[in-house]
Amino acid sequence: MQSRLYHYLKNLIIRHFIEIIVLERFTNSFLEDILKVGKTEVEISQEDINNFYRKIIIQEDGCWDVDCAKDKDGYSRFSINKHNVGAHRFMYHIHHQDEDITGLEVCHTCDHPWCCCPEHLFADTHQVNVADCVQKNRQSKGSSLPQSVLTEQDVHDILNGIIDWTYTSVSQIANQYNTVVGTIRYLIYEKSWNHITKDYNMVNIRNLIINPTTKSGKLSPDDVRDIRKRLANGETGVSIAKVYKIDNTVVNRIKLGKIHKNII
Numbered sequence: 684m685q686s687r688l689y690h691y692l693k694n695l696i697i698r699h700f701i702e703i704i705v706l707e708r709f710t711n712s713f714l715e716d717i718l719k720v721g722k723t724e725v726e727i728s729q730e731d732i733n734n735f736y737r738k739i740i741i742q743e744d745g746c747w748d749v750d751c752a753k754d755k756d757g758y759s760r761f762s763i764n765k766h767n768v769g770a771h772r773f774m775y776h777i778h779h780q781d782e783d784i785t786g787l788e789v790c791h792t793c794d795h796p797w798c799c800c801p802e803h804l805f806a807d808t809h810q811v812n813v814a815d816c817v818q819k820n821r822q823s824k825g826s827s828l829p830q831s832v833l834t835e836q837d838v839h840d841i842l843n844g845i846i847d848w849t850y851t852s853v854s855q856i857a858n859q860y861n862t863v864v865g866t867i868r869y870l871i872y873e874k875s876w877n878h879i880t881k882d883y884n885m886v887n888i889r890n891l892i893i894n895p896t897t898k899s900g901k902l903s904p905d906d907v908r909d910i911r912k913r914l915a916n917g918e919t920g921v922s923i924a925k926v927y928k929i930d931n932t933v934v935n936r937i938k939l940g941k942i943h944k945n946i947i
Contacts (some may be wrong), residue, residue, distance in 0.1 A: 732777060733763070735770070746793055747774075747800040753812045757796040774799040775806060782806065832862045836914070838879050839872060845892050846932045847942045853892060887930045902927065907943045916940050 686904045738750040738761070750771045751761040759770035775789045778801045786808075791805040833841075837860060850859070853871065857864045869875045871892060875887055902910075908925060915924050920934040927934075936942045 690800065717896070725768070727763055729765055735773065736802060744793075745800065746795050746803065748797055748800040749799055753797060759797045759799060760824055770799045771804055774801055775804045777801075777806075779806070801875075832866060833860060833870075833876075835879060839878050841867070841870065842880070842883050842888060845888050847936050848891070848933070863883070884930070884932075891930055902943075904943075904946045907937060907946045909936060909938055 707894070719799050735749075740748040740750060742748055749761070751759050751770065754760050755943070760767055761770060761773075762768070763773075765883040769789070771791065772784075772789045773783070773940045784785065787806045788809055790805050790807055791798055791803055792798070792805065795803075841850065841856055844856070850856045853864050853867045856867045858868075866875075870880070871885070871889055873880050910923055913938075914920070914934070920931050924931040931943070
């Protein structure tokens with residue numbers, strides 16, 4: 684309880700000094716200005732700046748949060764003259780009045796999208812921002828993407844289902860997971876979910892789902908018995924797979940008793 688009170692008072696004092704500094708710094712030079720929001724120019728005043736700073740909450744790690752709404756990506760956003768503005772971009776504009784950042788993005792060194800601490804912000808191109816995001820492994824992927832209709836477990840189930848011939852066509856998978864064929868094709872052709880597909884032999888998986896003649900589903904009960912016999916005699920799964928034109932993982936799953944359990 685005492686630590687919360689301390690943190691509250693600390694915020695109160697810091698915010699008070701921030702307001703004094705802002706008033707001293709911008710009263711004469713920033714009474715009126717223009718902020719670009721996309722292609723729209725928004726007029727901002729000293730009062731807009733003062734109101735913005737009153738919403739700032741200093742965090743213990745040095746980041747500045749803003750008492751306003753957050754969008755789906757975690758960025759703080761508020762309204763100025765009926766225009767939706769990103770808090771981090773607004774803060775950067777305040778502290779870099781002479782900079783033209785048209786076409787640039789305001790990035791974070793702290794990797795907290797909601798932070799608007801001036802010392803944590805820098806302007807750069809979209810390419811640099813994406814590269815920074817990838818390098819720090821904080822890009823959205825898989826089910827964390829807002830447009831995703833599959834989960835990580837769904838993807839594993841789909842790929843394993845293709846291998847053990849539970850699924851025989853892309854349309855069957857799409858119907859099973861209540862999505863469109865394009866979503867499954869993107870998965871099969873490694874246009875999405877690469878953090879999962881990298882652990883699978885996707886060339887074989889594409890062959891299995893696209894070329895029905897190589898499907899393990901064509902195995903007859905006698906084929907399964909023969910495969911078991913060959914395995915028992917020491918023949919390798921690779922050589923057996925070549926004989927039956929199937930994926931080696933199918934032979935291995937037969938060996939482990941994971942498929943064709945009903946065939947004796």
